[in-house]
Amino acid sequence: MxxxxxxxxxxxxxxxxxxxxxxxxxDVSAATEAAAELIDDVRERASAALLDQAERLDGVRPGALRVPERDLRRAVEQLAPAVREALEEAIRRVRAVSTAQLPVPITTGLGDGALVQQRWQPIRRVGLYVPGGKAVYPSSVIMNVVPAQVAGVASVALASPPQKDFGGGVHPTVLAAAGLLGIDEVYAMGGAGAIGAFAWGVADLGLEPVDLVTGPGNIWVAAAKRLVRGQVGIDAEAxxxxxxxxxxxxxxxxxxxxxxxxxxxxxxxxxxxxxxxxxxxxxxxxxxxxxxxxxxxxxxxxxxxxxxxxxxxxxxxxxxxxxxxxxxxxxxxxxxxxxxxxxxxxxxxxxxxxxxxxxxxxxxxxxxxxSNHVLPTGGQARFSSGLGVATFLRPQQVIRYDRGGLRGVAEHITALANAEDLPAHAAAVTARFSTE
Incomplete structure (x- = not known):
């Protein structure tokens, strides 16, 4: 015990x-070699690799990797009323909390004609991974999708492993959750191969690469996320x-x-x-x-x-x-x-x-x-946070100085540029006042 x-x-x-x-x-690194092979296979053989991996690792070959929209609609229609009500209430609550997380753009005035604006831009396209091993996780669909939508992400793709009990399709309750949220780009693919597909895209499937991959998964998913980091952003190695x-x-x-x-x-x-x-x-x-x-x-x-x-x-x-x-x-x-x-x-x-x-x-x-249930594990809470609206936003600083604002700091820029032996930096500023 x-x-x-x-x-x-x-x-x-x-x-x-x-x-x-x-x-x-x-040890995530112990799965790195196997995950790399699966990712490389997808990059080389595209859909054929994903189908073969599903047959070998999930025990079933999907009839179609991309879930038809009719299957999404059917999943919503056939959802048990009590489960639908629970999912809709969960969506409402997560959306309310996520909306409260939206940061407000702030402009700081540092003097006449000297402004720095902090703005928040949503990531263009994200790939959301929903595991499908020992349990079914429609709740993870909500936790991934809702904050992305609140952040303003324009393009969302979702992947979940094909299920032997459902003819190689994504679990219908997961599909129903996606359908309730208006997600129509769903793929029956799992594991490291799915992460690689998100990162580099799959041309013959019409799957465009994403800019960020989020969602929990097993050790091979974690290893795959480590491998694709840099090609795309990731939330964490759950x-x-x-x-x-x-x-x-x-x-x-x-x-x-x-x-x-x-x-x-x-x-x-x-x-x-x-x-x-x-x-x-x-x-x-x-x-x-x-x-x-x-x-x-x-x-x-x-x-x-x-x-x-x-x-x-x-x-x-x-x-x-x-x-x-x-x-x-x-x-x-x-x-x-x-x-x-x-x-x-x-x-x-x-x-x-x-x-x-x-x-x-x-x-x-x-x-x-x-609250969101996609959270840091393995001690990562000491330096990282759970999934939220901020995961899907990029803070950007917009600098707006006029001639007077630049003149006010020109001497300081020159002093620091010369101290760093970067005289061209100083010249880029003084050139703007050369006619005076």
Whole structure:
């Protein structure tokens, strides 16, 4: 079952804590060679490569790589009413939160005739990847598409692996989510090949290259995103999902265990970490985890995740120590199930998304909170953020100086240009005043 790490009575630096972290040994570089071969195959053989890869890796050969619009319409029409209602509400909430993220253009006046404007330009075309392995992710369609639309992206393409159970087509619920959002460019392709197709395009498929690739995926998708970076932009190299819960003695062990199991059911490599300052609570939570793991629908997967080196119950001396541990870990999802979550929040600086109190489980964020569930994993929350409107925008500075504004800084420019031994820089300014 889940391991215990007892850090009571010890003091550790951030670097030392990093060495104690329960982490899955996911080496993206180990998949690089295979991913590169798949990408090169697509660049050389175009659609034929994608079809062969689907047959070999997904166990089915799609009848068509690009999903016909009639299939998108049919998927929407046949969607169960309760699921459609839930998807539409999720779209509404994510759109509301995304709209609030839109930055406002700002112009700064630095003197008479000296203006610098900060503007935000949407990326022209993006490729959105929706995984399709152990689970179905129409929610990921929403999380990728909505912020791109709010940002003003004009061209959106979506890819998801072909499904053997649906004749080589994209899962109908994923198609329905795309249809509800007005996306009509959808491809039945997955893995590294799909990422390569987005980056370089597929001429015989009519797939134009994109400028940015976003969305989660497996280790081969992560490796492919690393390989195409520079040819296109990427959001992040997403890895297995993570949940870290900080809980004190007042937390409900049943709810804490339920939330840990909810993420463990994603994947055998999913990380479930509980950090608590109460040894008694750790014991109670462990007992509840055992019960839930035995009765879980995906019990084998859950037990493998909880028993893996990436999962643990960590016992610390105080909530301050718990916050320090969490900051060093940089979790994708962080829950604060403590007596005063707002007070503890002030000590948190590294997390993809933070869920406060017992009525804000990670499952809420996965679907209906309005926040985005495409978040940094593997400790990347220490230096990056989750998907949002800003992902699809490029900040640009527009400089507008008139003659008087330039004259006001001409001497300073000349001094700095000469100090850097770049006299032509100075000359480009003084030439504008040579007739005076």
């Amino acid at each position: 889940i391991a215990t790490i007892d850090l009571r009575g010890t003091a550790h630096s951030a670097a030392e804590l990093s060495g104690l972290m329960p982490r899955a040994r996911v 890895g297995p999902t993570e949940i870290l819960i900080i809980a004190d003695e007042d937390a409900d062990p049943v709810l804490v265990a339920a939330d840990l199991v909810s993420q463990a059911e994603h994947d055998e490599l999913a990380a479930a970490v509980l950090v608590t300052d109460s040894a008694d609570f750790a014991t109670r939570a462990r007992a509840e985890l055992g019960l839930l793991a035995e009765s879980a629908h995906h019990g084998t997967r859950v037990r493998t995740s909880l028993g893996g080196e990436q999962s643990a119950i960590v016992i610390v001396d105080s909530l301050a120590s718990a916050a320090a541990f969490s900051n060093a870990y940089g979790p994708e999802h962080l829950e604060l199930q403590v007596r005063d979550p707002d007070a503890l929040l002030a000590s948190i600086d590294s997390a993809g998304a933070i869920f406060l109190g017992e009525h804000s489980p990670v499952s809420l964020g996965d679907y209906l909170a309005g």
